[in-house]
Amino acid sequence: GCVTCLDYDEHYILTFPNGYGRQVNTLSILTVPWIELGGECSISCSKTGYNASIVFHTKPFYGGKKHRITAEIFSPNDKKPFCSVEGEWNGVMYAKYSTGENTVFIDTKKMPTIKKKVRKLEDQEDFESRCLWKDVTYNLKIRDIDAATAAKH
DSSP: OEEEETTTTEEEEEOOOEEEEEOOEETTEEOOOEEEEEEEEEEEETTTOOEEEEEEEOOOSSSOOSSEEEEEEEOTTOSSOSEEEEEETTSEEEEEETTSOEEEEEEGGGSOOOOOOOOOGGGSOTTSHHHHTHHHHHHHHTTOHHHHHHHHO
8 A cells, every 4th residue: 555644745655454353252152353464564755765664463372462563663774673663553562662661552442533524435446345336235234244255256
């Protein structure tokens, strides 16, 4: 993907983690399903040379926590990170800087929710995401998994 910060004229190239649908079956009791992200990602800016390596950790079969993330942030041409980040991607992440300073990097629970601006379905092209996946989305909302699966195929 590519994200552009217009105020700084910076373009960031990024890769995405894998997404997994999880549900644990223990003693014939199904737990509440959840979406889990896992894998290595990167973010880089060609203008500044800054880059980051990010790992989304999947929950171990026994113990451990869901939604864990670790990251290292590098200055241009440096092999050693100036900042390490760890925490939960859907909660609080903490930063540890090479200076020894430790701080909250971000608390996603305190971030405001911003409503997406999306064109109406009738104004979208056939292969735009919401138009393409509308039948899957609808069937998931009404909990018709078989119809959602059929629409996905």
